[in-house]
Amino acid sequence: MKRPEFIDGNGFIAEVIRTHRRKSADIRVEEGAVSVVVPVDTSLERIGELLADKRRWIKEKVALHQEMTPPGSKRYVSGESFSYLGRNYRLKVEKGPFAPVKLVQGRLVVSVPLGAEQPHMIRNALIRWYKRQAETKLNEKVARWAPQVGVTVPNMSIKTFKSRWGSCTAKGELQFNWQIMMAPNRMVDYVVVHELCHLLRHDHSPQFWGEVGRVLPDYEECREWLKRHGHVMVAL
Template sequence: MTVQDVMQDSDVIKQAGYEVKVVRTARRKSATIKVEEGVVAVVVPKALPMEKVHQLVAAKHQWILEKLAIHAEARPSRGKEYVSGEAFPYLGRNYRLKVVQGNVTATKLVNGKITVTVPEYASQAQFVRRSLTHWYKRNADKKIREKVDRYQSIVGVETGVVRIKDFKSRWGSCTPYGDLEFNWLIVLAPNRIVDYVVVHELCHLLHHDHSPQYWREVERVMPDYRECKEWLRDNAQLLVV
C-alpha cells in the first residue's frame, strides 16, 4: 500500500509545517509512519487511542521534517539545466559538468569534470542529458561487472550474465535463470551502496527470497548492509540524471 492509497475518511493531525493522515486498519498490530511524495501518513491498529497516535507523530517529528526536506529538494521543478558548473554525482562524489561546443566526441571525466561536447546544431539540454545518460550507462557496465567479479567468490556463487538496464522501481534483479540485472542509476550512489546492491543480487543466487537465511548471507558478506539499505531507501529519489 502506498500513501496515496489511504482511506478518504481518515483523521488528520496538523503539525507545524505539515499534516499527517491517520489510517486505521484491523490488519496491523503496530503503527508505521510513511512519507511518500510529500504526503505523511501514519498507519495504526484500529483500536489505538488517538492520544497514542499523537505521541508517535510527535516522537518522529524531526524524522518527518527530514524526509519532507529530501522530497522538496528532489522535486522536478528544481530540475537540471545541463549547463557548465552543475554538479552530477558518480560513486558518491560530485563532479562539475563542463559543456563545450565542437564536433561530437565521447563524454569523459577529465580533471575532475564531466566534459560533454555539444555540436552547434544540437539542443544543448537534450544533447547533454542524453550524453550523460550514455556516459553513466557505460561506466555502470564497467564498474558493476568489476564488483560482480569481486564479490561472487566471496558469496560463493558464479554468474555468467550481467546486464545494465533501465528499471523504474528497482535497483537490481536476479532472473530465474541466474542472470543478474542492474539499474544503471545506482552508480550515482556512494561506492558502498553499489557494493550492497551487487551483493544483494548475488545472494539471490543462493536464496531466491528474502528469508532470514537470505539476510544472514547478505550480513555475512556485508555486516553493514542495514545502513546501506537504509541509505538507499532514504535517498533513492535523488539518484536522477
C-alpha cells in the same frame, strides 16, 4: 571496452554499435537516445544513409520521449553537479562537433553543437557515460564479490528500472540499474552482494538476509541509505 562511435544526425546523435551477430541494421530509440546496430563491416556512409531514411521516424520518437519525460531540476549547463560513485563532479559543456562525455581533471566534459536540442543531447550523453561506467565497474564488482558469496560469476547486464536497483532473473542473470553508479561505492557493493545472494535464495526470507549479512555486516545501513537518498539519484 571498445571506443564508442557516434554520428551526428542533425538534431540527434546516434551511437553506432557494431556486432558480428547481425546481418542487417537495426535502429533503436531507447530513453530518447538513438543507436544503430550494424554488422561490423558497415561503412559510416551506409549508416548515414540508413539514419537519413529514418530521420523523420527517429525525430518523432525522440520528441515523444521528451514530452513524456517529467521536467527535472537539471538544465545541463556548465557548472552543474552530477554524482558518480558518491562524489560530485561539475559538468563542462564545450561547443563543437559531438564528443562523448569524459571525466577529465575532476570535470565531466562533453562537446555538443549549438541548437535547441543541446540539453537533450547532453542528457543522453551523460546517460551513455553512466551506462558505460556501470558496465565496467559492475562487472568488476560482480567478479570480486561472487567468490565471497559462494557463487560462480553470472551473466550481467545494465538496465533502466524505475523502482529497483537490481534484479536476479529466474535464469540466474543479474541486471543492474545504471543509476546506482551515482551512489557511494559501498552502496554499489551492497546492491551487487544483494543480487548475488539471490543466486542462493530467490526470496527475501530471514535466511536470505543472513547470507547478505554474512558478506556485508553493515547491509542494513546501506539499505537504509538507499531508501533515504535513492530518489535524488534518479533525477538525472
